[in-house]
Amino acid sequence: MRIESFDLLDSKDKFHQKALHWSGQFDEISFFNSNGSPDQWGRFESVLAVKALHSFCADDNVLDQLQQFLGKHQYGFIPGFLSYDLKNEIEVLQTSAEDRLGFPAAYFFVPAITVSITERQVKIQADDPAAVYQSIYDTIIPRTDTPVAVHIKSRWTKEEYLTAFDKVQQHIQRGNIYEVNLCQEFFAENAHISPIEVYLKLNAISPTPFSNFFKLGSHFIMSASPERFLAKRKGKLISQPIKGTAKRGCTEQEDQDIIHRMLQSQKEIAENVMIVDLVRNDLTRSALPGTVEATRLFEIQSFKQVHQMISTITCMQDPEVSNMDVFRHTFPAGSMTGAPKIAAMRICDQIESSKRGVYAGSIGYFDTVSDEFDFNVVIRSLLYNQRENYLSFHTGGAVTNQALAEQEYQECLLKASAILQALNSRLEQ
Template sequence: MAGLSLALIERDWIDPLHVAAGLDDVEGRLILLSDGGPNARWSYVAAEPTRVERVPRAAPGPFDRIGALLGERAVTPPGAPPFTGGVVGLASYDLDAPEATLGGDDQDWPGLTLARHDAVLAFDHHHRRVIAAGRGEDPERAAHAADRALRWLAGARTPAPAPAPLADAFTSERPAQAYRDAVADVVRRIAAGEIFQANIARAWTGMLAESAEPFDLFVRLAGASPAPYAAFWELGDHVLASNSPESFLSVRDGRITARPIKGTRPRGSTPQEDAALKAELLASAKDRAENLMIVDLMRNDLSRVCTPGSVTAPDLFRLETFANVHHLVSTVQGRLAPDMGSAEVMSATFPPGSITGAPKHQAMQVIACHEAARGPWCGSLFLAGFDGSLEASVLIRTVALRRAADGWRFRTLAGAGIVADSDPDAELAETDAKIASIRHALMDHPAPWTL
């Protein structure tokens, strides 16, 4: 497939959420919804993948399948959308864990799901335009793929109002005291020199109301708290609904960038309280130390796939504000080594350091002592382009849903980074702040919003 042709067809702006709503009966509906901010200009909608592969957990070299699905590289011309087709992947956090070592109900998600898309709609939020991109072995086939993407625009419709609440219950899998005890145990392990930091999570489960669908949840999350890396993907009886603010990795033009999040405060109820919480987060020695540990971890991971001496951290502790929380975000960059591609990058860095701890593998062992399987949560959703580009998110603020005989079952988690001076009550409160938008979307009667 050397020299895949590319066809691009431009159309007037249509809201990507409306286009996705019109694809409810189309196989493999996928929407990657950006908030249109400076780091997330583009959204994408796709369906009808040409090939889908599901890789079980603990399979050797799972990310090697990316290259096999992509084939040989193709060129993306200047001015084209960043993603003009390729492989969309969903890597569960527990990708490398043997089935026998996992506990709890992670809804039987595969370790890795890969889908090849030769047709995609790209939505440019900055210039208010839609571009249908098609790839093919020759110009005629590329044009045919782009025309197929254009047909998805015809059914665009405003999402119907969803019933409220969407779920009958939002139940913690374990009591709050169990989480406090887990935090205290991790603090003891840190004091004993076993690890420096570990991200410990809580899980909540429930069922959607009989009249509700997973897309209703995604529409609420997108409307109430826009995020730069939101995603909705239907995979048969499994559905992912994510409202993530966090980038994992970005590879473009030979440069790799990671933007780990560590450090969180809730939004204030008044402007004065909100400003005080921002100032508190920026001044917090604990949160800055927690963030810096993950920066060092990511520098180590990136150095495995970058040219020696090229990995730097040019931006530390930048405060970014979202609908429900404030975060500290740092940037780590490097120059990708010539023989490294998407498969090697994912293999070297997965799972994301911001949701494991330091040292990574020891922290993951501690996490396994206190948590059941995570499934998609804190894994990654990624786009591997035909041109060698890679864009991957961290699947926080994410709900995994599975169709059962009695309806749609959901599971979601929220975690906190535990360090030497962590207070169990404060870390519990942080998980409550992080899960608030999902709890609200499922259980409350949200005010109307404009899509």
């Protein structure tokens, strides 16, 4: 297998489109796109990996088996995903909600071809890099004159969401928990879509730093995630939880007013502080003593659809702690559970009506040569079973003692807006 670099003759966006349409011939696809976001810990502007030489797929004893798989394949870049319900293996938890999508608990693969794309250059690792480059460059982007039309329904009525919200707040008032990320599902049956076209449209509507397209046979993930779950760089672990969401304004001044209100909001700050404390506690279990620190607190990052409040927590990994133990200590992302973490997950299992599956899990990669990794949080993401023509996405928000049910419900709809727009759809109540 060789690595060669080529000048980028198309624009980067056009080459992305060609590369994704070219990749559609393979059963395994992973595409990460940072959308030009400045990120001191990011390693790729965008990278496409296709065609499994070796693969790992498991529904139980996942982390032990994954460690063995990674140890056998010192290839370098190995992409894949971890389902939220891996929590049931890590803690004594159980999910009884129906699984309508059928994704495995975890999947990773060693790619036959890897294509890394920057503004001016393409680097390809393959048996014949020049042939791969030429094949991508010659790919014709299909015209899409007919808009996607998918009829999206909510698993809960608004009244059912408000009832679930009230149940969560009762737990808070009894002192069982401080915060819960309550999620609801939106879905479509008999859905016929072109996953690549939907992903490209979603990414155009909502370009985010942890955007991803993933294909495993007839299962697809189309993600516009803005959130990093966990990365490792030169022995340093980095987590960047999001808690705090507000819509974009119509003018620059309105945006500044919204950001000011977010930074003055006791509710938003309290939610963020709770998750920062949770993540610090999780990282402490894997850290060299005294190295856990919140390096940036309450940073507002503005995306095309929303403003987000993001904090950054880092530590140096204890060399006696394996990478799989790091995941045992931190997974799933605290921003998608609540605090205390185990109690919050148990309450979500009791109250939510749909299995989360890959949603609220994580997509990313391990580099088995450099001993590094980088994983997002699967939010703002579409999941699609093409064989069953079943399409699903979840949205959620933090419920605290200060939260108001109507505001949280509207925040769920705000987070759904980009996906609905990508599907050219309206929500059917």
